[in-house]
Amino acid sequence: MSKEITSRSEDYSKWYNDLVIKGELADYSAVRGCMVIKPYGFALWENMRDVLDNMFKQTGHVNAYFPLFVPKSLFEAEEKNAEGFAKECAVVTHYRLKADPEHKGKLIVDPEAKLEEELVVRPTSEAIIWSTYKTWIQSYRDLPLLINQWANVVRWEMRTRLFLRTAEFLWQEGHTAHATREEAVEEAVKMLHVYGDFVEQYMAVPVIRGVKSESERFAGAVDTYCIEALMQDGKALQAGTSHFLGQNFAKAFDVKFSDKQNKLDYVWATSWGVSTRLIGGLVMAHSDDEGLILPPKIAPIQLVIVPICKGEEQKAKIDAVIVPLMDRLKAKGVRVKYDDSDNQRPGWKFAEYEKKGVPLRMAIGLRDLENGQAELARRDTREKSTYSLEGFDDKVVELLADIQVSIFNKAKAFQQENITKVDTWEDFVRLLDEKPGFLSAHWDGTADTEEKIKELTKATIRCIPLDNPQEEGKCILTGKPSTQRVLFARAY
Amino acid sequence: MSKEITSRSEDYSKWYNDLVIKGELADYSAVRGCMVIKPYGFALWENMRDVLDNMFKQTGHVNAYFPLFVPKSLFEAEEKNAEGFAKECAVVTHYRLKADPEHKGKLIVDPEAKLEEELVVRPTSEAIIWSTYKTWIQSYRDLPLLINQWANVVRWEMRTRLFLRTAEFLWQEGHTAHATREEAVEEAVKMLHVYGDFVEQYMAVPVIRGVKSESERFAGAVDTYCIEALMQDGKALQAGTSHFLGQNFAKAFDVKFSDKQNKLDYVWATSWGVSTRLIGGLVMAHSDDEGLILPPKIAPIQLVIVPICKGEEQKAKIDAVIVPLMDRLKAKGVRVKYDDSDNQRPGWKFAEYEKKGVPLRMAIGLRDLENGQAELARRDTREKSTYSLEGFDDKVVELLADIQVSIFNKAKAFQQENITKVDTWEDFVRLLDEKPGFLSAHWDGTADTEEKIKELTKATIRCIPLDNPQEEGKCILTGKPSTQRVLFARAY
Numbered sequence: 004m005s006k007e008i009t010s011r012s013e014d015y016s017k018w019y020n021d022l023v024i025k026g027e028l029a030d031y032s033a034v035r036g037c038m039v040i041k042p043y044g045f046a047l048w049e050n051m052r053d054v055l056d057n058m059f060k061q062t063g064h065v066n067a068y069f070p071l072f073v074p075k076s077l078f079e080a081e082e083k084n085a086e087g088f089a090k091e092c093a094v095v096t097h098y099r100l101k102a103d104p105e106h107k108g109k110l111i112v113d114p115e116a117k118l119e120e121e122l123v124v125r126p127t128s129e130a131i132i133w134s135t136y137k138t139w140i141q142s143y144r145d146l147p148l149l150i151n152q153w154a155n156v157v158r159w160e161m162r163t164r165l166f167l168r169t170a171e172f173l174w175q176e177g178h179t180a181h182a183t184r185e186e187a188v189e190e191a192v193k194m195l196h197v198y199g200d201f202v203e204q205y206m207a208v209p210v211i212r213g214v215k216s217e218s219e220r221f222a223g224a225v226d227t228y229c230i231e232a233l234m235q236d237g238k239a240l241q242a243g244t245s246h247f248l249g250q251n252f253a254k255a256f257d258v259k260f261s262d263k264q265n266k267l268d269y270v271w272a273t274s275w276g277v278s279t280r281l282i283g284g285l286v287m288a289h290s291d292d293e294g295l296i297l298p299p300k301i302a303p304i305q306l307v308i309v310p311i312c313k314g315e316e317q318k319a320k321i322d323a324v325i326v327p328l329m330d331r332l333k334a335k336g337v338r339v340k341y342d343d344s345d346n347q348r349p350g351w352k353f354a355e356y357e358k359k360g361v362p363l364r365m366a367i368g369l370r371d372l373e374n375g376q377a378e379l380a381r382r383d384t385r386e387k388s389t390y391s392l393e394g395f396d397d398k399v400v401e402l403l404a405d406i407q408v409s410i411f412n413k414a415k416a417f418q419q420e421n422i423t424k425v426d427t428w429e430d431f432v433r434l435l436d437e438k439p440g441f442l443s444a445h446w447d448g449t450a451d452t453e454e455k456i457k458e459l460t461k462a463t464i465r466c467i468p469l470d471n472p473q474e475e476g477k478c479i480l481t482g483k484p485s486t487q488r489v490l491f492a493r494a495y
Numbered sequence: 496m497s498k499e500i501t502s503r504s505e506d507y508s509k510w511y512n513d514l515v516i517k518g519e520l521a522d523y524s525a526v527r528g529c530m531v532i533k534p535y536g537f538a539l540w541e542n543m544r545d546v547l548d549n550m551f552k553q554t555g556h557v558n559a560y561f562p563l564f565v566p567k568s569l570f571e572a573e574e575k576n577a578e579g580f581a582k583e584c585a586v587v588t589h590y591r592l593k594a595d596p597e598h599k600g601k602l603i604v605d606p607e608a609k610l611e612e613e614l615v616v617r618p619t620s621e622a623i624i625w626s627t628y629k630t631w632i633q634s635y636r637d638l639p640l641l642i643n644q645w646a647n648v649v650r651w652e653m654r655t656r657l658f659l660r661t662a663e664f665l666w667q668e669g670h671t672a673h674a675t676r677e678e679a680v681e682e683a684v685k686m687l688h689v690y691g692d693f694v695e696q697y698m699a700v701p702v703i704r705g706v707k708s709e710s711e712r713f714a715g716a717v718d719t720y721c722i723e724a725l726m727q728d729g730k731a732l733q734a735g736t737s738h739f740l741g742q743n744f745a746k747a748f749d750v751k752f753s754d755k756q757n758k759l760d761y762v763w764a765t766s767w768g769v770s771t772r773l774i775g776g777l778v779m780a781h782s783d784d785e786g787l788i789l790p791p792k793i794a795p796i797q798l799v800i801v802p803i804c805k806g807e808e809q810k811a812k813i814d815a816v817i818v819p820l821m822d823r824l825k826a827k828g829v830r831v832k833y834d835d836s837d838n839q840r841p842g843w844k845f846a847e848y849e850k851k852g853v854p855l856r857m858a859i860g861l862r863d864l865e866n867g868q869a870e871l872a873r874r875d876t877r878e879k880s881t882y883s884l885e886g887f888d889d890k891v892v893e894l895l896a897d898i899q900v901s902i903f904n905k906a907k908a909f910q911q912e913n914i915t916k917v918d919t920w921e922d923f924v925r926l927l928d929e930k931p932g933f934l935s936a937h938w939d940g941t942a943d944t945e946e947k948i949k950e951l952t953k954a955t956i957r958c959i960p961l962d963n964p965q966e967e968g969k970c971i972l973t974g975k976p977s978t979q980r981v982l983f984a985r986a987y
């Protein structure tokens with residue numbers, strides 16, 4: 004069965020695509036660079052979204068919705084932001100189609116319906132939101148403004164990969180406004196930790212929390228904080244970013260507030276986002292050659308039950324046990340599916356749910372029933388054990404918790420094994436091929452050196468970890484003095 | 496305070512805008528025809544969405560996500576659908592901006608980044624979805640396919656109104672595929688009833704369930720079912736539609752399935768949607784000259800508590816009662832807000848929450864505390880009563896339930912009073928101005944007559960009610976024979 008999925012060793016990139024498509028997370032679409040998120044993949048995203056949304060609300064944020072389109076003149080206002088995104092903007096220029104006079108049944112763009120000002124499909128919403136905040140913020144009483152939006156955004160990409168890089172993707176973007184620099188920095192760091200906690204505790208993917216070097220910063224930010232995850236091929240994946248925007252957008256859109264002393268000042272800002280890209284990282288962090296491995300806390304189905312029987316009489320006996328068990332499981336919050344469809348054999352179903360990464364599988368036949376027991380198979384270790392039907396629901400809950408911890412620990416051990424201190428350029432270059440992962444190396448702090456290293460090796464500075472130990476050293480490339488190691492890696 | 500809001504009698508249209516903006520549901524944006532949904536309005540939408548989403552899942556549907564863009568060639572495929580939406584399409588023609596060589600810091604559309612094929616921003620997703628279903632459906636085993644999508648859509652509008660008619664709006668669109676005509680019709684009717692139940696039971700707005708005449712049908716549908724609500728000015732509002740699409744999209748996109756006998760046939764389809772437009776209907780159905788009136792089941796805040804006191808000592812005494820009361824209320828599922836901010840006086844707060852339509856307001860001062868009681872004011876009737884603090888939480892729950900029923904009953908009585916049987920053209924024309932509402936009148940069944948009536952009176956056929964009694968009569972305009980009355984109204 005699992006022959007359908009290309010193995011990691013054979014072709015890692017094809018393995019990834021097989022998992023996404025055959026695991027039914029997503030599919031290609033008729034639109035270049037855009038994907039369809041299939042029901043199973045969307046259920047996963049819904050679970051992730053619900054947890055994150057709750058975390059945002061617990062930290063005082065509310066949701067709102069801003070327009071999809073950004074008039075070009077607003078888009079231009081914050082120059083660095085505009086410059087950073089200009090090359091990947093989908094642009095609406097017309098607002099009407101009309102019948103093609105030369106081809107019956109076909110349509111053409113109506114040249115008379117040209118917009119006076121072009122509209123950019125939002126690649127990110129700072130511009131449209133800050134043009135609105137201008138009318139919402141007058142006084143310190145209006146601050147802080149802590150707003151989040153769940154939305155689709157478009158960034159034109161030439162080379163796309165399902166979830167990892169698509170022209171349109173789904174995300175959330177927080178946009179906050181504050182009276183002081185300190186409060187805005189605190190917010191940016193707080194949301195970085197919300198992301199870190201979410202990705203580690205729910206997605207079971209360990210991350211490094213850090214800050215970006217200048218050249219990797221978000222266009223328009225003063226500082227970009229990020230969480231970086233490590234994939235099984237040793238490449239890094241930026242899993243979320245939180246930006247301290249200083250007063251850049253407030254100045255671009257003239258957003259001032261009067262403080263308690265009635266003094267006017269520009270507002271301080273943050274923005275922060277995670278996207279459906281996280282799903283790509285999730286897939287590559289845990290899965291194996293048999294298919295997906297999903298962490299129980301966000302898996303759409305946590306337990307699948309497969310009956311092994313022939314005919315209605317046998318089936319009825321199994322139903323008599325399974326139906327009340329399902330009730331007990333649901334009462335304990337377990338997302339359970341009873342796959343009693345009769346158009347596929349149990350062996351086919353086993354492979355199917357392995358491919359889809361369902362954490363636990365229960366198989367039960369007549370013999371089991373007589374013995375008052377059933378088999379549980381873990382997706383992560385593929386271990387099978389037989390358990391008494393008495394207290395079976397508790398066993399399921401216990402195993403789901405254990406799987407969540409186990410897959411995190413496995414990924415954490417992998418991450419730790421693949422952070423390597425490097426002190427010579429030769430080792431740096433060699434290790435990037437031989438033992439990829441994070442290379443912890445000294446850097447002279449200049450954008451020039453960073454650029455040079457990228458050109459030579461395709462490795463970039465993923466981040467300067469928060470609370471990074473300070474130590475004297477020499478830059479891996481230039482030998483110039485350095486005060487700390489930073490993390491390099493090749494990245495998605 | 497309520498002077499801020501224009502009265503209905505003075506200017507109904509301005510009253511509506513005042514409610515939406517001063518009730519903090521939405522705001523105008525910098526983008527022509529697009530609105531910003533503010534946090535309070537979005538919380539209302541979230542509550543509506545969560546209930547609907549659950550109803551969809553209970554009826555076997557799953558969520559997925561399809562691309563924002565529709566390539567023009569796909570958009571054209573179903574001719575009637577394309578023709579119906581062509582005039583209101585936002586069209587993406589380019590995928591890049593570049594620096595304007597003549598104006599430093601400005602951007603222009605890069606003429607070298609012109610798309611080979613233009614992309615339509617989805618006005619509805621049948622085309623993109625059915626082009627995908629083609630690859631998902633081969634056999635009867637793949638059917639029914641019951642998928643819903645929550646998304647933003649764009650329909651260019653020249654004259655816009657907050658919530659009621661905006662270029663971009665949020666909605667859900669169900670798109671289902673079936674093996675038989677009967678099953679598809681059944682699905683379309685089932686979802687109409689889901690909408691009807693939702694709007695009546697949660698939004699407390701009574702609706703008429705019916706089917707559209709041919710000229711009011713969705714472009715590409717065989718039948719359009721709809722729910723029609725009545726606003727306080729006697730105009731109708733289409734609150735939701737469910738379409739039986741026949742095999743039109745299956746034929747346009749060549750989607751066939753093999754049945755159990757291995758015979759190939761085109762798939763049968765439905766689509767159905769409700770949008771943020773519902774919020775506009777909600778506002779106009781219940782509100783008064785003091786502000787919004789929101790039904791408790793979907794109100795973002797169900798109860799607001801306003802302390803009446805001076806200084807920290809008094810406040811501490813009130814807190815000592817309110818904090819545990821809030822816990823008891825929350826345990827009962829009540830969405831409660833304690834507005835103990837000290838920068839506004841109680842009277843200001845009272846007006847503020849009336850404007851925002853919060854169903855219940857609790858006011859409590861020191862005297863109340865001594866007497867072991869507090870005041871509750873209902874937003875719908877503006878009645879105030881004093882209740883013992885003992886069992887106060889139960890009283891709140893009871894009153895919220897009563898308010899939900901009361902505002903529905905009030906709207907239902909209004910609807911019933913404003914469905915008028917009319918048998919002469921003179922009465923028809925006169926009543927449309929004197930006593931607007933639904934006019935139940937005979938119609939000869941032709942599109943010509945319908946069009947003529949619309950030209951003469953601006954009234955359209957809102958629907959032919961489901962299970963409409965059959966009776967012989969004469970068309971209100973032409974006097975030709977008719978077999979049933981239909982409902983006419985002027986509409987939003």
Ligand SMILES: [Zn+2]
Pocket residue numbers: 211212213214215228229230231465466467
């Ligand atoms: Zn980083």
Ligand SMILES: [Zn+2]
Pocket residue numbers: 703704705706707720721722723957958959
């Ligand atoms: Zn109708």
